[in-house]
Amino acid sequence: MRGKRIMKSRTQNLTFLGIMTAVCMVLSFVEAMLPAVSAVAPGIKMGLPNIFIIALLYSRGIKQAAAVSFVRIVLSALLFGNLMTFVYSLSGAALSLTVMLLLKKSRLFSTVGVSVSGGISHNLGQILAAVILLGTKEIAYYMIVLCVTGTLAGIFVGVAATFVLKYIK
Amino acid sequence: MADKKKLRNDIILISAVLLISLVAFGVYTFTKNIGKYVTVSVNGKRIASYSLSKDRTENISSENGECTNTLVIKDGKAKITKASCPDKICVGHPAVSRTGETIVCLPNKVVITVTE
Numbered sequence: 001m002r003g004k005r006i007m008k009s010r011t012q013n014l015t016f017l018g019i020m021t022a023v024c025m026v027l028s029f030v031e032a033m034l035p036a037v038s039a040v041a042p043g044i045k046m047g048l049p050n051i052f053i054i055a056l057l058y059s060r061g062i063k064q065a066a067a068v069s070f071v072r073i074v075l076s077a078l079l080f081g082n083l084m085t086f087v088y089s090l091s092g093a094a095l096s097l098t099v100m101l102l103l104k105k106s107r108l109f110s111t112v113g114v115s116v117s118g119g120i121s122h123n124l125g126q127i128l129a130a131v132i133l134l135g136t137k138e139i140a141y142y143m144i145v146l147c148v149t150g151t152l153a154g155i156f157v158g159v160a161a162t163f164v165l166k167y168i169k
Numbered sequence: 170m171a172d173k174k175k176l177r178n179d180i181i182l183i184s185a186v187l188l189i190s191l192v193a194f195g196v197y198t199f200t201k202n203i204g205k206y207v208t209v210s211v212n213g214k215r216i217a218s219y220s221l222s223k224d225r226t227e228n229i230s231s232e233n234g235e236c237t238n239t240l241v242i243k244d245g246k247a248k249i250t251k252a253s254c255p256d257k258i259c260v261g262h263p264a265v266s267r268t269g270e271t272i273v274c275l276p277n278k279v280v281i282t283v284t285e
Contacts, residue, residue: 082255084276110172113179120186130273135213136280138271141197147190151183 016168017068020056024049024072029080044146046153047119054100054115054161059168062101069093087133088126095125111165115158119150197269204268204283207247209240212278221245221266221283229279236277247281249274 027048034046049072056065073093077086099121103114123146130139209217209229219225219242229238238259239251246264249272259274271282 082276084278088275108175108178109182110175110179113175113182116179116183116186130275133213134210134273134275134278134280136210136271136273136282138269138282139273139280141269141271144190144193144197147186151186151190155183 013064017064020052020068021072021075024052024068025076025079027051028072028076044149047122047150047157050096050115050118050122050157051160051164053097054111054118054157055164055168057097057100057104057114058111058161058165062097066097069097084133088129091129092122092125095128096122110158111161112155112158115161116151116154119154119157120147123147123150201267201269203245203266204270204285206284207240207242207265208282208284210280210282218284219247221247229281231277231279236279238274238277238279240281247272247283249279249281253277 028045031046031048053065053069056068070090070093073086073089077083077089081089096118100114100118103109103117109117123143127140127143127146131137204221206218206220208215209219209227211229211231216229217227219227219240221242222245224243226242227240229240230236236253237251238249238253241248241250243264246266248264249259249262252259252274254274254276256276259272259277259279262272265272265281265283268283268285271280273280
């Protein structure tokens with residue numbers, strides 16, 4: 001089962017992407033409920049869905065990874081969030097995917113480095129959106145905490161993505 | 170090997186990020202003083218400034234009046250004690266008293282900032 005190259009029909013691939021989207025939505029819902037993480041800093045998330053976004057980026061390319069990311073953000077916002085959370089999530093994901101794509105193409109880092117950068121730029125995107133929308137620059141100080149926790153979570157997500165990649169080639 | 174180089178670069182990246190964060194944190198901690206006022210802004214517009222030296226309770230409402238946050242100033246510190254947002258992160262945030270410190274309610278678009 002490991003690393004078997006399977007020729008997928010379009011329908012099979014589409015179904016696979018649908019499953020990936022659903023998995024990401026469930027993960028983002030579940031990780032919001034983890035009590036231990038909320039204790040560290042309010043509003044902090046581990047970014048578990050990125051495990052699969054990164055795995056998709058490496059195995060299927062940016063278009064499919066971006067598609068799943070976009071669709072799951074839209075659906076999650078419709079089901080669990082509001083306009084504000086949608087805008088923040090979208091900004092974070094847009095910057096995150098751009099950075100991760102560039103770093104992946106540079107071939108300078110492994111999935112862990114890419115994931116850490118993805119996590120940090122995701123936070124950066126959200127903070128920038130908040131600064132623009134709320135007109136306050138003080139919120140940028142939160143980036144300090146976010147960088148530390150984001151790096152730790154990014155390492156975990158990157159390692160997990162490596163394992164996932166072994167199964168979804 | 171390409172992989173060993175990547176791993177080395179990863180470690181450099183992570184160390185750099187943590188180092189920069191540490192430095193930024195140090196700078197932030199040692200340059201902030203106790204503030205005198207707390208400014209309330211809704212949706213980017215400043216609507217009020219209250220002195221931190223007087224205890225008071227204020228209700229902050231959004232522009233259409235639907236969302237509310239309750240601001241409490243006590244013992245020279247400001248805190249949000251009640252909010253209509255779903256996640257209540259603003260309520261959980263510890264009281265702020267030094268210049269530059271903020272409590273933000275993203276869903277309600279409320280920001281309270283401590284100023285000189």
